[in-house]
Amino acid sequence: MTAIEAALEAAAEAVRATGGELRAGGTDVMTRPARPLVDLPAGADLHGITWRPDGSVRVGALTTITDLLADARLTASYPALAATAAAIATPQIRNVATVGGNLLQRNRCWYLRTPGFACHQNGGDTCPARDGAHLYSAVVDQGPCVAPHPSTLALALLAYAATADVHGRAPLEIADLYGDDPTRDHVLDSAEILRAVHLPPPVSGERTAYRRATARERAEWPLVEATVRLTLDGDTITTAAVAAGGIARTPLLLPEVAEALHGGPATPDAFAAAADRATARCTPLPRTAYKVPLLHATLVDALTAACTP
Amino acid sequence: MEFSVNGKVVDVDVETTDTAAELLRERMGLTGTKVACGTGVCGACTVQVDGRTAAGCLLPAGSLAGREVTTVEGLGGDHPVQRAFAAHDALQCGYCTPGFVVEAAAFTDRWRAEHGTAAPSREEIAEALSGHLCRCGAYAGIYAAVAAACAGEHDDPEAAAPARVEAVSKITGAARYTTDVVLDGMLEGVIVRSPHPHAKVGEIRCDGPLAELLPPDRVVRYAGQPVAAVAAPTRAEALALAARVEVEYAVLPTVLSSDDETVVFPTKEIRETAPRANEGPLAKAEWNGNVRGPAAMSWRARTAAKRIERARKNGDRNLVEATYTTGVQAHTCMEPHSCVARWNGGELRLHLSTQAMTRVAEQAAERWGLGPGQVHIVAEHVGGGFGSKVNVTTDVVAAVELARLHEAPVRVVLSRAEEIVDGGTRPGTRIDLAVLTGEDGGLAAFTMDAHGDSGVSIGSNAAWHSRFFYGNAPRRIRDYDHITNRAPGIPFRGPGLPPMLWALEQAVDETALRRGEDPIALRRRWDGNPKRRALYDRVSELPLWRDRTDPGVGRVRRGVGVAAANYMYFLDPGTKVSLTVEQGTVVARIAASDIGTGSRSVIAGVVRSALDLAPGQVRVELGRSEHAYGPSAASSCSTASIAPAAQDAARRLRKALRGHSLAEAEGLEVVGRRPRDRRGYVTPFALDHFAIGRGFSGAVVVTEVEVDTLLGRVRPTRVWCGIAAGHIYSPRLARSQCEGGVIQGIGYALFEQRQEDPATATVLTANLEDYRIPGIADTPEIDVHFHTEGWDHVPGRGVGIGEISTMAVAASIGNAVRHATGHRFHDLPIRPDRLLEGIAE
């Protein structure tokens, strides 16, 4: 076992022994009720940004969002990652929050975070939000839990077809990090450590944008958010990747939107028609119906912004 | 673990769960770093770690090992941005200020390293400070301060004087608030609260001393109601002890709607204990199950009802009728309710975050059977109040009772969750309003029924205030309280008026639209108040109003709306200010608190100019109940009471000096009194120390909004706020106060709303992430205009501005959104979901 593996094993063992939780920057775990916390090892290979000979890049899980944004080569190579990361939270949070913590944070459902409610996410077997106050809940109902996934960064990683390097596992696609069990925020067990994410070699000349819909101008969790990547040949869209958040139990890649755009013109009508494909997925709750037009609007806005020089 | 703090290396042991903010505040005494939200949202706890900012309330203490930490104390007051904050009055209560300053210092340093002395844009400043919240709404000054510091305008320490006399202590973190007070042997008190919205409490078991906080019938009536309090040496231990307290609850049916069968206050005696959401005397009203009302303030009610009825029957176009609703708004001051209590030889000593030290001292003396002068209150700095800190509140009762039980000082500080649930709210309302215009274009009559969603409190009194607006046309005005098992409302900045004006001022706007008349012109006709007429005249000439354009049908539509407000003038006629000559300076003293409204500076200014003194020659000591009797900082009465008393004191001192210099008059003391107004008051004698003076203050607010019809967002871009309150004692501070009022009004209009679980009425927005107050980026450009004429009967010729500045803001936004979108929104707040649904209709 290498020293790095030993350090990771020791952290994992400490979590298993205490029944606790791993901590990276702590900006999520520290907002939840106290329990034993195990800091991720600083000495291991969890920090930093490493370029591979094939042009791909490895971003360590403990890299802060600010460090990610401060890396000029990374932000130039992956503009959608930069735009998405820059929209996360606030400067003080980005200075501390890490890539791994962002991907693996727990959801922000107010029932989950208000004492006194049992639900699917904390050992219960009901969802008080579904029949209760769910103004900010999902609009794509993957049942039984309807809390939107909180990770903004995941949208960019989905759009770049990144993979996750989890200690002791084969590389995982980002979508597989979230799996299909709606009662969980990700598939890792509490002692599993995300070491890094890998992004495939960058594509030059891509057009990208990130947009979020909120009531206030800044520092507010999105009602709906979207990241888009396009390449154009003249006015024709040659490749597209579109991901949206705030709408479902997991951050969602929207292949149907990409497919609708592919090979077509970059025009308002084409954007609207492509966004229609996404809203076709929606199965709103009584109070989240507004997110259907909002998803449409956010996608159109992001696509338009990406194509506006 | 070793780390460096403000340049000094220290060695401490920390637990994994300790936060950096706890370490700095509790163990190292660096209380400049505040904790206001505890969840990374507000930035009050911001510190620099190796030059980068972090939220200290979430930052693991252990992560500081080997790092260099700079707190506000470490900036030392020498950073240009600190001087800029002081000079541009970028602060009011000051509780958020250390966090802002630490962030702004890091930003300014970075900015100047990259851009020299080019000033950053508003957007750049907003982005940099987006992790900070200021409940007082000092954002306009903050924009100006940061831009000026970046531009190098405050590099010279002498460049500009502080706008507020206590500014330096607030920008350096030296200002001590109640939450910062630590006494020898002090225990931390924690309140045990009911998880049930309605229950009879039986036995309470605890393995230590416990103070009960129940009403006489031992029934709790909302989830989060205090049941008992316990104390221990640390907060963690107290919380653990509280968790072990066993309370027997016999659960009662929850009243979620006032027509439920169960009655929340079943007997006459227990009704008497219902908390109050209003200020001053309460109008009489019948109780009918869970509904209290109508409390009527009508004028020719039958005529009004008859006219409206007839118009309704005839389908009269001149009848504008609709139902308006408003959300429950939380005060959520940045400094939570907090109290440090200790008993000392039969006397009670409190450090208290209060707006009303003399009133609370009286209440406390009565409650604990003490004589006058046996309750001593200190409130040197108070981190906001907005009406929520005027009584003996739960924090006080808990701290005092626990201090007695433990024979030790006890500190009780509410958590943000407790603050939002139980620290105070403006009741929600449903207002049915019918406004009829006569053939002559005048106001013919209106009927207004206001139904207050006031939880277990009474006195939501919204309609009441419409009695005094728009002349003397017949009006039927009825207020109802709908009692349910929800947390009580309490007075909040202009209690009752923002919801009343949300209804009335939109109806007036609608009337103007129907008549094809300019909404300002119509108000000018209907409104007899000459001071407000001067404001109408002025604003209708401004490009903001005159050059309104067709909003068109594009994605972003711009609209402009107007609304007006009218408010009574209150004062405390018993107010006194003492002046003492001490070592060549004049020390002014009064038992009042400065919650960010600027009382210190007003007194200093008055005394200085009356006696021709230099700035350093007057010192103001506020915040001690032993001082000369002072008013509550409530009902906008402070300045109108204090300034004339200070003037009177200065006059007396000048006389007593008989031409001698201050150096020759050591120890000379005079007490000034608030002189009576010419022609006296509306109230023949003061009630609860308040008198209602003659005349009304007025406001006219014009707001421009941009509505993004795609993403459903309303963004106020420009606000003109005209205030008619007579002489303005301290113009820069008064402006800050009004800007803050505008910003709170924006929050009320667009973002703020208590949300709850419909099945249990449990509050779900008990944090500053889900309870959304405006941030710096939501701040429009605000132009405050003071009309200073018309108060010649008042000594000093000026009255209060704190409340009048906020009341009409939401209605002006509603009218602006109507202009922009063609849709009339009746429900507050105008959230994106409502906006999208409304314009889709």
Ligand SMILES: Cc1cc2nc3c(=O)[nH]c(=O)nc-3n(C[C@H](O)[C@H](O)[C@H](O)COP(=O)(O)OP(=O)(O)OC[C@H]3O[C@@H](n4cnc5c(N)ncnc54)[C@H](O)[C@@H]3O)c2cc1C
């Ligand atoms: C005001 C505010 C606004 C916010 N807005 C946004 C937003 O718009 N978008 C958004 O995405 N987020 C937002 N956040 C959340 C913030 O981004 C997350 O809290 C942060 O990214 C978590 O990172 P961390 O390193 O602090 O994680 P931690 O709090 O340390 O950990 C979070 C979770 O991830 C697990 N974990 C962390 N690292 C690893 C790892 N390497 N391997 C295995 N498990 C791991 C931990 O066990 C824990 O369960 C906001 C937060 C605040 C306070």
Ligand code: SF4
């Ligand atoms: S939405 Fe999910 S987290 Fe929220 S109450 Fe339902 S199950 Fe729990």
Ligand code: FES
């Ligand atoms: S107290 Fe830390 S961010 Fe509010």
Ligand code: FES
């Ligand atoms: S000055 Fe910012 S909260 Fe009071």
